[in-house]
Amino acid sequence: DVQLTQSPSSLSASVGDRITITCRASQAIRSNLGWYQQKPGKAPKRLIYLASNLDSGVPSRFSGTGSGTEFALTISSVQPEDCATYFCQQHNTYPFTFGPGTKVNIK
């Protein structure tokens, strides 16, 4: 199985900060990675597909980069509504796997 690790596991940011979450794969997965945002009690919502493509309706402050084994999700100017847990997911190889999540708190 492809193992995904995320760092940090949690972070606290002020409104307007730029934050970056990284996702590392145990083997190369090309660009077959998605990023999801999950708020408490809600289903995940996809933000980014194929590593760097923004889903429709997702604010442009979100961006994704990377390929191979190293990926990143950046929020250029954190807003209060970005308080959530963020997961990466690889779909290059079965079984599909998710990262453990990064919890983002707003100070």
Added chain:
Amino acid sequence: QITLKESGPTLVKPRQTLTLTCTFSGFSLSTTGEGVAWIRQPPGKALEWLTLIFWDDDKRYTPSLEDRLTITKDTSKNQVSLTMTNLDPVDTATYYCARLTVTMKSFDSWGQGTLVTVSS
């Protein structure tokens, strides 16, 4: 607009069989490329992909649970069902269904999820 909704029991006894149904709209599993997956999330933990089915009846399972899972589709009803046998308390989780396509195997639309508790 694509919607998905999970339904099924909320409480199951250990060693029983669970059947969940995902009813969806806005796409069809008779359309080339379409697929539906099941994903679960134990309370406070990460997401775990379980299984998926594509329009052509191609099915995939996570190896650790493959002997306990069965996924089926009813194209006429726009439904996908998940059956899990021999439930254990560690299977307590919120179960989600989600849409994917064969060209984009990440999950672009999700149901609201249904919490299944396994307890005697």
